[in-house]
Amino acid sequence: MEVMSEFKTMPRIGDKAPDFEALTTTGKMKFSDYNKDSWVILFSHPADFTPVCTTELSGFAGEKDFFKNYNTKLIGLSIDSIHSHLAWVNNVHEKTGVYFEFPIIADLDMKVAQLYGMLHPGASETAAVRAVFFIDPKGVIRLIMYYPLNVGRNMEEIKRVLVGLQTADKNSVALPLNWTPGEKVIVPPPKTLQEMEARIADKTVEKVDFYLAKRNLN
Numbered sequence: 296m297e298v299m300s301e302f303k304t305m306p307r308i309g310d311k312a313p314d315f316e317a318l319t320t321t322g323k324m325k326f327s328d329y330n331k332d333s334w335v336i337l338f339s340h341p342a343d344f345t346p347v348c349t350t351e352l353s354g355f356a357g358e359k360d361f362f363k364n365y366n367t368k369l370i371g372l373s374i375d376s377i378h379s380h381l382a383w384v385n386n387v388h389e390k391t392g393v394y395f396e397f398p399i400i401a402d403l404d405m406k407v408a409q410l411y412g413m414l415h416p417g418a419s420e421t422a423a424v425r426a427v428f429f430i431d432p433k434g435v436i437r438l439i440m441y442y443p444l445n446v447g448r449n450m451e452e453i454k455r456v457l458v459g460l461q462t463a464d465k466n467s468v469a470l471p472l473n474w475t476p477g478e479k480v481i482v483p484p485p486k487t488l489q490e491m492e493a494r495i496a497d498k499t500v501e502k503v504d505f506y507l508a509k510r511n512l513n
Contacts, residue, residue: 305412308439312337312430313410319370319398320380326370327434329398334367334457335430338448339413339423343375343383347447351425353393354450365457366432369397374408374423377401415441427453429460466512479509 425442
């Protein structure tokens with residue numbers, strides 16, 4: 296029963312993103328203020344000065360313009376001190392020229408990691424797994440990804456699903472398997488006999504059957 300209660304506290308898709316205040320590499324932050332009027336990708340990494348984490352945060356930093364174009368802010372997190380974060384940011388900048396301009400939360404007390412279910416005891420008692428939360432401008436969690444400690448994330452997939460979420464919202468459509476920007480989208484299935492008959496007669500969409508039809512966005 297205790298295990299079940301722990302899982303119930305973990306944020307799920309469709310939940311309001313838990314608010315928090317934290318110290319970050321860009322100063323003190325209140326999440327709800329940071330999230331206002333923009334999308335946010337909140338991601339955790341196990342520890343500073345580790346190889347996989349360095350490649351991942353460098354990947355996020357390298358896509359700065361992409362995320363800006365899609366009205367999306369980034370927040371990193373690990374259970375390290377602000378001093379460790381600053382030293383790591385400086386080290387990576389000196390060695391590679393990549394600068395982590397986005398805030399990284401210093402979560403020594405594990406408060407935020409616990410709030411977002413980033414601590415998975417089966418993986419580690421002292422490090423956050425590689426979690427990624429996509430949070431919309433209304434503060435709602437729209438998508439969650441989890442990766443184990445020893446496998447890096449896929450930046451192209453992170454970008455794809457961000458564009459996908461925004462595309463689906465804007466056009467009231469769904470997206471098929473392996474969808475990428477520019478490909479056809481799925482239109483909502485009919486909900487009445489009248490709508491079904493209209494769909495069957497519709498020559499403007501690509502139909503597998505009345506319940507599965509695609510169209511171009513342009």
